[in-house]
Amino acid sequence: MNGAVDPIPGHRAATMIAERSPNLRTAEWSEIRGLFALDPGAIHLNTGTVGAMPHAVLETVDRVTRQWAGGLGDVYPPGMYSDHRATIAKAYGVDPDEMVITHNATEGVARVIHGLDLHAGDEVLTTTHECYSVLSNFNLLRNRFGIKLTTITLPTGYDVHAEQIIELFEAAITPRTKVLAFAGITLFTGTKLPMRALCELAHRHGLITVIDGALLPGMLDIDMRAIGADFISCSGSKFQCGPLGTGLLYMRNKVHPQHNPLPLPTFWPIISTWYPMKGSPPPRTRTSIESDNIADYVQSAGSASIARGAALATACEMWDEIGRARIERRIMLLADYARELIDERFGRDAMYSPAADPTLRSPLIAFHPFQRPEDAWNVKKVHEYTMRLQREYRLFTRWTEFDVAGSAHQHYASRITTHIFNDHDEIARAVDIMARLAAEMS
Ligand SMILES: Cc1ncc(COP(=O)(O)O)c(C=O)c1O
The missing domain is CATH 3.90.1150.10 (Aspartate Aminotransferase, domain 1)
Known part of the structure; x- marks a missing residue:
């Protein structure tokens, strides 16, 4: 399924961007502003909800939609986004077997939460400042399976310090805690949580880490693996300025002890046409060499938004050219x-x-x-x-x-x-x- 030809190989999209603006790396910010399809009469200060799309992104949506409009191609192979995942994964310091193109941060985090091996009495520690996409899915697990959901309220205000936040989390961990879930940046107060320190706390207590990273890509120049989390679910349409209905999901798929020494968590890839009909996938690796491609299981989920995925890749390539x-x-x-x-x-x-x-x-x-x-x-x-x-x-x-x-x-x-x-x-x-x-x- 991965060998199929992608209709919009990454390099072609990159060439198109380069033809339009050859010097993005050194371009003035006023020139870069001109690349976006902004409403001329408006001031857009709401990227926390949705970014503005560059013209090149819109063009990719349109072009790829037209390519597939006749309906004669095999739509399934390009939905694996092999080239795009490789390009995007590289930009975030990970491998394609750890990167999924999703339909938004909400879909990504729901597939993570429902894929965790949680049972009655297991505790999830999170905050009241999480997006409803996170809280509602954990609440569903509470009602369905009897997990316990513990929520701490993050401090607010000009003078808050990282240590206060770490201490609050640490004090709420119990012997039954299995998962630490938090936003990389909270949408309500815009607090950038100390992600690495919280992941290290989770490592010390043997916890699975789920980061709602909706606001991270396109804003921060991050190495996702080095953050040390098991899962980071992101939006593609906010700071990354891809089309609405796009997202990225990082799933740790090998053990790099310097980043996260814990074994890979058991994961059930719900919504997957790649999960075997008989038997099970191979056991998860305990080394830095993957035993399987976890991202393929999740990516393989029926016909996909091929044009939007390609356009998200265009946005990512543009960001790489400008310099993250x-x-x-x-x-x-x-x-x-x-x-x-x-x-x-x-x-x-x-x-x-x-x-x-x-x-x-x-x-x-x-x-x-x-x-x-x-x-x-x-x-x-x-x-x-x-x-x-x-x-x-x-x-x-x-x-x-x-x-x-x-x-x-x-x-x-x-x-x-x-x-x-x-x-x-x-x-x-x-x-x-x-x-x-x-x-x-x-
Ligand atoms: C922190 C955070 N998490 C999740 C979401 C949901 O993102 P999406 O619309 O990509 O599902 C948002 C949306 O604003 C958000 O800010």
Whole structure:
């Protein structure tokens, strides 16, 4: 099944990008901004929900869709995405047998959660700040099989430090804990969790690690294996700017003790046409040489979104050309600028996102925009604020809701997200608009 010809080999897509913009590695950020299909009248500060697609990505969707429109080809082999997985895996420091192209982060994490070998009484430790895609699937396991779900509430605010977070997790581990699950970056407060330290904690306690990495690819220049997790499920349409309905899933498939010394967890690849009809797959390896291709089991799941998968690969190739370290630096620089302005206009106490500890900073910044503290639990007000920013100023942000330790109420925050297609000028304009509208509504 893997030998089939991919209709859009990776190098062809790369050539097409290079023809369009030969010097992406040295291009000015203003030129790079021109590669995106941005709405000219709008300010897009909501990549935490969905990024903007580059024109080249849209073109790949269109071209590959047309190639398959006649319906005469064998649609199954290209759905294995062999070339694309190889290119994408390389960008993230892993091998193709550890990388799956999924339909989004939600699908990826659901297939992980339901593929774990968990039984009644086993405990999963996670946080109340996880996406519903994570919490609802674990809750289903609780109702279906009687696992125990323990959720800690992450600290919020400007001065939070990584050690506080690690200590909270450590204190909640019990002899029955089997899984540690957490977001690489939380969507509600934009806290970048200390992923490596939490994985090392899990290693010390023999735990399986599941990272919701929806927001990681396309933002951070990461070596997924070096993080030390067993699974990282990611979105393709947020910072990686692939089409909606794309995702990436890293699944540890060999043991590199320097990254994660634990044996590979038992894994049941639900939704797979490759799982054997008789017998079982070979036992999982205990060395750095794979015994089987776990990613193929998961990738092989019927007819796939071939055009969208190819377009996600186009986006990844573009990122490789621009330079992932350079992209990360730019995104963080813009976020630091936004944070400074928010600090100036709204005050440090308004901030839900950590900032004092640089390791916890991300380009997602959540804050309380209004003067009265009790407006933090006025969902109607923050919703109206977000809608007015859109309607009256074409400024796209979002509001988030989350538990705050010690508070009887859920809090609602305004959240902005910076990406490479943003610039200093539009961030300054956006924060100014937000401050003026918040004052008017306060
Ligand atoms: C942290 C986090 N996890 C999961 C998701 C769900 O991602 P997807 O839409 O790719 O399923 C999101 C979406 O915003 C998210 O921010």
